[in-house]
Amino acid sequence: MRFSKMLVPTLRDVPAEAEVVSHQLLLRAGFMRKSTGGMYSYLPMAWRVLKKIENIVREEMDASGAQEIMMPIMQPAEIWQESGRWGAYGAEMIRLKDRHNREYCLGPTHEEMVTTLIKGDVRSYRQLPLHVYQIQDKFRDERRPRFGLMRSRDFIMEDGYSFDRDEAGLDVAYKTMYDAYTRVFNRCGLKFRPVEADSGAIGGSGSHEFMVIADSGEAEIVYCNDCDYAANVEKAELHTIKTADEAALPLEKVETPHCKTIAEVCEFLKLPVEKSVKAVAYDSDKGLILCFVRGDHEVNEVKVINAVGATEVEMAAEESLAKAGTVGGYMGPVGIDLDKATVVVDQSVMEMHNVCCGANEEGYHMINVNPGRDFKPSIVTDIRLIQAGDPCPHCGGKVSKARGIEVGQVFKLFTKYSKAMNATYLDENGKENPMVMGCYGIGVSRTMAATIEQNNDKDGMIWPVAIAPFHVVVVPVNTKDAESTAKAEEIYENLRKAGVEVVIDDRNERPGVKFKDADLIGYPLRVVVGPKTLAAGNIEVKARRTGEVRMLPVTEDYVAAIKEWLQAL
Numbered sequence: 001m002r003f004s005k006m007l008v009p010t011l012r013d014v015p016a017e018a019e020v021v022s023h024q025l026l027l028r029a030g031f032m033r034k035s036t037g038g039m040y041s042y043l044p045m046a047w048r049v050l051k052k053i054e055n056i057v058r059e060e061m062d063a064s065g066a067q068e069i070m071m072p073i074m075q076p077a078e079i080w081q082e083s084g085r086w087g088a089y090g091a092e093m094i095r096l097k098d099r100h101n102r103e104y105c106l107g108p109t110h111e112e113m114v115t116t117l118i119k120g121d122v123r124s125y126r127q128l129p130l131h132v133y134q135i136q137d138k139f140r141d142e143r144r145p146r147f148g149l150m151r152s153r154d155f156i157m158e159d160g161y162s163f164d165r166d167e168a169g170l171d172v173a174y175k176t177m178y179d180a181y182t183r184v185f186n187r188c189g190l191k192f193r194p195v196e197a198d199s200g201a202i203g204g205s206g207s208h209e210f211m212v213i214a215d216s217g218e219a220e221i222v223y224c225n226d227c228d229y230a231a232n233v234e235k236a237e238l239h240t241i242k243t244a245d246e247a248a249l250p251l252e253k254v255e256t257p258h259c260k261t262i263a264e265v266c267e268f269l270k271l272p273v274e275k276s277v278k279a280v281a282y283d284s285d286k287g288l289i290l291c292f293v294r295g296d297h298e299v300n301e302v303k304v305i306n307a308v309g310a311t312e313v314e315m316a317a318e319e320s321l322a323k324a325g326t327v328g329g330y331m332g333p334v335g336i337d338l339d340k341a342t343v344v345v346d347q348s349v350m351e352m353h354n355v356c357c358g359a360n361e362e363g364y365h366m367i368n369v370n371p372g373r374d375f376k377p378s379i380v381t382d383i384r385l386i387q388a389g390d391p392c393p394h395c396g397g398k399v400s401k402a403r404g405i406e407v408g409q410v411f412k413l414f415t416k417y418s419k420a421m422n423a424t425y426l427d428e429n430g431k432e433n434p435m436v437m438g439c440y441g442i443g444v445s446r447t448m449a450a451t452i453e454q455n456n457d458k459d460g461m462i463w464p465v466a467i468a469p470f471h472v473v474v475v476p477v478n479t480k481d482a483e484s485t486a487k488a489e490e491i492y493e494n495l496r497k498a499g500v501e502v503v504i505d506d507r508n509e510r511p512g513v514k515f516k517d518a519d520l521i522g523y524p525l526r527v528v529v530g531p532k533t534l535a536a537g538n539i540e541v542k543a544r545r546t547g548e549v550r551m552l553p554v555t556e557d558y559v560a561a562i563k564e565w566l567q568a569l
Contacts (some may be wrong), residue, residue, distance in 0.1 A: 001470065003505040007044050008518050009033075020216045020257040022452035023148030025461050028204045029520045037143025038153035045521065046448065048469040050156060053444050055136050057158045057185045064180045066131040066160055071113045073137060079112040083420045088311050092140045094153075106139035111417050111439060114291040115206055117379070118435070119423035122163065128425060128435070129169050131176075133160030135444065149449040150218065150405065156444040163435045167414070170436045174412055177440040181408050188447060189464025190407070191454060195221045195408060196231035198295070198302050206412035208234075211404030211441075222386050226397030233401070234302035234370055236386040237393045238348075241294070247389035249368035251334075256365045260329030262295045265365055266417065267354060277349055277369070279331035281316035288320045288341040292333050292349055292357070298385040307381050308342055325360055332358035333375040334366055342484045345377040406443070413437040442526065455545075459520045460521030462545050465569050472502040472562060473523040477511045477530030487554065488529040491539065498559045500566070506559040519544065524569050525562060542564040545569060 008030040017034070018024040026032050031046035042050060055566040058068065077095075082088035108115065114132065122130060128185070135158045145153050145368055145490045162173035180193065185192045190212050197209035211221050223230040231237075238370065259265045266273045276295030281288065286308050291299045305313055321327055324341040333343055349355075350371045359366045369375070388401045417423065418434040427433055448467075455462040465471060472495060476488035492504040511530075518526050528540040538551040539558060544564070550565075552558040 001503045003440045003473075003503055004507050006503070008521070009043075010520060016150065020149065020150060020453065021148045021456050021506075022216075022449040025420050025452055025456060025520070026148060026449070029461060029522075032149075038142055038151070040149070040152065040154075041324075045469040049448050049463070049467050050444060052467040053188060053447050054156075054158070054455075056448075057135065057184055057442055057444065060180045060184050060187075060258035061133050061158070061160065062360075064131070066133045068134065068138065068201070069117075069132045070134050071110055071117065073107050073139070074104050075110075075113050077105065079116050080105065081423070083112050083115075083417055085112070087247070087297055088310050092142065094139050094141045101483045102255075105362045108138055108140045109439075109441075110134070110159055111413070111437075114439070115417045115423050118161075118163055119418075119421065123425060123436075125165055125425055125427050129162065131160060131162045131173060133158060133440075142219070145165060147216075147218070149445045152445070158444060160440040160441040162438040162440070163423075164437075165427070165433070166436055170412055170414070170438050171193055173438050174410060176538060177410050177438070178208060181410065181440070181442065184442065185210055185212075187405065188451060188467055189449060189455075190447075191220065192407070193223065193230055193404065195223075195404075196229075196235050198306070203501060208374075208410050209406045212407050212447075212454055213402055214405050214450065214453040215403055217403035217405040219404050219406055220401055222388070222390075222399040222401050224233050224392035224397050225398050226394060227392060227395040229399075230392040232388075233386050234300060236399075237392060238382050238384060238386055239393060240351060241348040243352050243353060248370045248373060248519070249354050251369060252367050252373055252430040253359050253361075254367055255363060256330075257363050259365070265356060265567060266295065267341050269365070269367065271356055271367075275355050277332070277352070277355050279333075279358055280402070281321060281326075281328075281331060282310075282313035282315040283320050284308065284310040286310045286342065288316060288323070288324050288345060290326070290331060290333070290336060290341045291344045291346075292377075293346040293384045294348055294352065295356075297346070297348075297387075300383055300385040303381070303383045304344060305342055307379050307383060321556045326358070327360065327362050328362060330358040330360060330362055332360055332366055332369070333371075333377060335360060336370060338378050342379065343375075344379045344381065344383055347380055347382055348384065350377075361408055362561070369551050405446070405453060407447045407450050408440075408442040410440045411438060413439055453459065455522075459516070460520035463522045465524050465566055467502075468522065468524050470501045470503045471566055472500055472525045472527060473518050473521075474502060474504045474527045474529065475507065475511070475514050475518060477528060479506065479508050481531050484529050484531050484534055487539075488527075489532055491527060491529060494559050494560065498563065500559070500563060527562070541565070543569060 010030045011028045015027045060367045129521045138157045192212045194208045197207045210551045220233040273295040280291045280299040354368045415434040474492045476485045495502040526542045542549045
């Protein structure tokens, strides 16, 4: 491929809209262009990378026994109504109507569609197990699209679905996909970690996310320093913290003027923060939710959603608090009418004695509050966010935190969709049973972005060889020098004929411009051909990742040497 003929509109300046490295570099290197908020057109370089990731995914899916299909992107509302998710999925679903006023959505995922498809043709246990997958665009109307491909409204995804007779079969399918996804991300050259995860809107009760470790990651994960436990912070479970018994003191309301935060209240009352209770309030489709955790802890929003069965939550408005008889900055569990709000208390709070909390009155707090005696919540469960240094729920060791980018997830759906949508099979005795399902997804476009987040420097992208748009760029230093230009063309042709994915930068540009573009785009190897190196009988080859430079004699088999180097990178 000749660079002069390619659509690679590189930019020198960082676009103002781009916040993370992958977004900046994909725009600067001419890989994509914004179409509208959260939607992008992929230019040739990006499309080559995406196709390589897709091919790796496809090879591993096929090798695992999965069969590729293609389902419609536009899905009828009826099948989502049948599963119960049409109203529950939330505002992220892009809904539309056809000319006959029938309702549809642009598929954010395909559980309903694939269940409808399979139940129409699979009736016998002899047809199971079955695993199908597709690679196509998905659509989610993100509230705030950001970070380029990390959180966009239109993205490329591989989504797979398994159908089994029983949970034992599902366990096999889940492990098969877990292993296949591990191979995919290894082949893509990523540093990643599978972590326990929440199933979210997909449903089911067993899930792992594949997290690419990167400081720019939106998600936080925790991992144990002593065992192999790792989890998304949203999922990480915590043991109840026990406190020493104390004699219960009389409940008392005290004035705390201008003290709304835990730090202000504890300083005013001269109390340690671990003797206080923090409040967080949410408005939701289940009404007002008042959450209470220990003062030095944070509320885990996902755990709250799961505890009350809500679809979405947002910070509560003052009007909602007033209707429940409380006020922001002074919320507490004592005296709250459980018919007006769902009170969710972290299990560790229920083990506390003589604590301080809001009095549900402006300027006042309660002291010597004792759970059980002074209030009885709607729900007691683990709702706190895990912190670095907390004990591992598996072995008791200390956990550490890291940031990650979710690039894949595997779910055990069990019979969530098959029961709701009557997807059954007949067993050996002619008895009808619901199929046991799993679903699996890889964000193809997000994997490209995550690769850049993990593989870059101040000069640009550094592609792993397996998914690099091209493996080698040949740079003639001076296109006006006939000898070196002819040699560059010869090297380009020899590499191309040998099956190396190669570009020749034949533009009439200064060497510095070509070198900068080569580093920005991130070709694994750069071959420089100029009068000085040729005079010494060499060509200069530089590895983008390591910066190593080798002088290869033009009289020897430099093609074999370059191919061998690529294999080693």
